[in-house]
Amino acid sequence: MNRVRPWLWTIARTLLGVVLLMPLAWALWASLQTVDRIFTAPLASAQWPATNDGETSLQWQNYGEAVSRLPFLRFLLNSGLITTAATLGTVFTSSLTGFAFARLRWRGRGVCFVLLLATMMLPAQVLLVPQFLVFEHLGWVNTYKPLIVPSWLGGSAFFIFLFRQFFRSIPQSYEDAARLDGATDWQLYRHVMLPMARPVIGAVVALSAVFHWQDFINPLVYLSDFQTYPVSVGLRMYQAMEGSWPNLMMAASLIALLPPLVVIFVAQRYLMRNIGVDRTRR
Amino acid sequence: MSRPRSPHPRRGTSGYRFAAPWLVGLVLLQLGPMIAAAGLAMTTWDGLSDSTLQWVGTKHFQGLPSDGLFSRALANSATYTAINVPAQLFAALGMALLVKQSRRHRGFWATLYYLPHILGGVATILIWWWLFNPQVGPINRAIGAVYGSVDGPLAALGLGTSRGWSLPPWLYSPAWAKPSVVIMNLWQAGAGMLIFLAALLRGDDTVFEAAMLDGAGRPRRFWHVTLPLISPAILFNVVTGVAFSMQAFAPAFLLQNWQQQDSLLFYVLLIYRSAFELHRFGYAAALAWVLLAILIVFTGTLVFLTRRWVHYDFEEGTL
Numbered sequence: 001m002n003r004v005r006p007w008l009w010t011i012a013r014t015l016l017g018v019v020l021l022m023p024l025a026w027a028l029w030a031s032l033q034t035v036d037r038i039f040t041a042p043l044a045s046a047q048w049p050a051t052n053d054g055e056t057s058l059q060w061q062n063y064g065e066a067v068s069r070l071p072f073l074r075f076l077l078n079s080g081l082i083t084t085a086a087t088l089g090t091v092f093t094s095s096l097t098g099f100a101f102a103r104l105r106w107r108g109r110g111v112c113f114v115l116l117l118a119t120m121m122l123p124a125q126v127l128l129v130p131q132f133l134v135f136e137h138l139g140w141v142n143t144y145k146p147l148i149v150p151s152w153l154g155g156s157a158f159f160i161f162l163f164r165q166f167f168r169s170i171p172q173s174y175e176d177a178a179r180l181d182g183a184t185d186w187q188l189y190r191h192v193m194l195p196m197a198r199p200v201i202g203a204v205v206a207l208s209a210v211f212h213w214q215d216f217i218n219p220l221v222y223l224s225d226f227q228t229y230p231v232s233v234g235l236r237m238y239q240a241m242e243g244s245w246p247n248l249m250m251a252a253s254l255i256a257l258l259p260p261l262v263v264i265f266v267a268q269r270y271l272m273r274n275i276g277v278d279r280t281r282r
Numbered sequence: 283m284s285r286p287r288s289p290h291p292r293r294g295t296s297g298y299r300f301a302a303p304w305l306v307g308l309v310l311l312q313l314g315p316m317i318a319a320a321g322l323a324m325t326t327w328d329g330l331s332d333s334t335l336q337w338v339g340t341k342h343f344q345g346l347p348s349d350g351l352f353s354r355a356l357a358n359s360a361t362y363t364a365i366n367v368p369a370q371l372f373a374a375l376g377m378a379l380l381v382k383q384s385r386r387h388r389g390f391w392a393t394l395y396y397l398p399h400i401l402g403g404v405a406t407i408l409i410w411w412w413l414f415n416p417q418v419g420p421i422n423r424a425i426g427a428v429y430g431s432v433d434g435p436l437a438a439l440g441l442g443t444s445r446g447w448s449l450p451p452w453l454y455s456p457a458w459a460k461p462s463v464v465i466m467n468l469w470q471a472g473a474g475m476l477i478f479l480a481a482l483l484r485g486d487d488t489v490f491e492a493a494m495l496d497g498a499g500r501p502r503r504f505w506h507v508t509l510p511l512i513s514p515a516i517l518f519n520v521v522t523g524v525a526f527s528m529q530a531f532a533p534a535f536l537l538q539n540w541q542q543q544d545s546l547l548f549y550v551l552l553i554y555r556s557a558f559e560l561h562r563f564g565y566a567a568a569l570a571w572v573l574l575a576i577l578i579v580f581t582g583t584l585v586f587l588t589r590r591w592v593h594y595d596f597e598e599g600t601l
Binding site: 006009010012013016017020021023024026027030038039093094096097099100101104105106109112115116119121122123124125126127128129130131132133134136150152153154160185189210213214216217220221231232233235236238239246249250252253254256257260261263264265268269271272 | 294295296297298300301303304305306307308310311312313314315316318319322329377380381383384388389391392393394395396397398400401402403404405406408409410411412413418420469476521525528529531532535536550553554557558563566567570571573574577581
């Protein structure tokens with residue numbers, strides 16, 4: 001009885017995995033077909049080995065066409081710029097704040113921590129309209145500042161909380177030793193705490209980078225010149241302009257998914273370690 | 283060292299300096315705008331020139347009960363949330379239990395199931411837009427193929443339906459539009475799974491073994507060991523799930539069409555349209571405050587009602 005069960009579980013897990021990968025597999029298949037074949041080819045007859053009879057061979061040129069129909073490389077570059085700048089700010093300022101909450105004593109820390117938890121629950125979209133008015137007043141509309149500057153002002157409450165929890169878990173003896181050597185608060189943060197926080201930094205970099213890469217509503221609200229669009233808003237133009245070209249749209253979508261895919265594969269051990277999944281493998 | 287330092291500085295100003303970026307952001311980007319929005323909700327303003335700013339008191343709030351668009355959007359978001367959150371919860375818990383059963387490859391399975399969530403965004407919504415296409419999309423073509431293959435044998439047995447089978451119109455009908463978005467979200471239930479998985483793995487295996495030795499079967503172990511263990515994770519997933527579903531924007535914005543007859547007019551889409559398409563900033567601010575109040579009241583009530591049932595075990599370094 002107990003010998004059979006693991007096999008059943010494995011089969012169930014594999015089936016679910018296959019189902020979850022199917023939309024991506026279809027997108028990949030569709031991105032390599034002519035439009036006609038997407039609509040007419042039997043689903044099970046994907047022609048993977050390229051044959052040379054034109055219609056049924058894999059249309060690799062779709063990717064080139066998808067990139068050149070719109071300034072898609074420009075969109076990718078814009079997204080890369082916003083994502084990098086915002087992620088750097090998030091890691092820097094959320095770790096600083098987490099450190100202040102975890103290891104420094106200051107008047108009002110308790111109140112501020114309650115505020116931090118409250119803003120963690122505060123819905124972001126509720127602030128959309130009032131924040132827009134702030135940035136409009138500053139003359140920042142149609143620039144990247146509204147997309148980047150908030151990340152340099154603490155980033156997200158959740159990441160601050162992650163850093164705080166980690167810094168609190170570091171034994172007091174490390175701090176005592178550094179203090180006895182005359183370390184300042186900054187040196188304690190920079191040379192003792194931060195180097196130990198690599199797993200948290202890895203997780204925060206990954207989550208923040210993916211979030212900013214995927215962010216849609218903020219660039220949609222703040223940017224109106226299409227040359228400045230990031231990939232997320234640029235893809236929307238594909239939907240509007242190329243609705244009848246599913247192969248090109250799938251090709252463009254898959255290109256846009258590539259960076260998050262790379263990030264999750266590089267960072268998955270950090271993400272999994274933080275929730276204890278990797279505990280068994282040590 | 284010219285100046286001796288105490289190893290434990292009691293209180294200082296250093297904390298403010300380290301937290302300064304966040305404190306500035308808190309005041310300028312969160313608390314300030316929130317309070318300003320409350321004032322703005324009492325005005326009519328097109329967001330463009332100050333001369334159009336006019337104080338109208340609570341007019342926007344008083345008008346909401348008889349506002350057809352407001353009640354439509356609120357009902358849409360509430361219905362969607364009521365289907366989406368339980369669906370997500372069961373899918374995420376199922377995934378987490380499946381992953382937990384794997385002893386050697388948990389990292390692999392967790393990453394695989396989490397992958398669709400991390401890939402979420404405009405690109406995947408556009409992929410699903412085509413998957414759901416009623417005429418040529420692969421989902422309906424697969425369903426059609428199944429219908430086609432069972433139709434013949436059923437008809438031979440005299441069980442054929444006279445009216446024929448109909449394929450779901452998915453995003454192109456008022457009734458199917460919301461379920462379509464829920465199905466798309468199920469694909470991304472991996473985020474909730476990670477929360478459940480973390481909670482499940484926090485429980486020592488000895489707890490389960492002890493329950494097993496006491497003769498507790500699988501259902502009883504689930505009710506009396508697993509469920510209390512993950513109760514904080516359930517509460518967390520419900521609270522964040524409701525907040526996210528009530529704030530859903532991108533799917534509604536990207537998947538809307540006229541055939542749905544406004545059934546994907548979600549609340550935040552109404553806020554977006556009011557502010558950035560119709561330039562009714564005062565009205566939009568009033569809508570935002572109503573949503574905020576709803577979420578605060580909901581979360582507060584939920585946490586209060588479940589305080590006896592949820593077993594908090596806040597250890598250092600755990601969520």
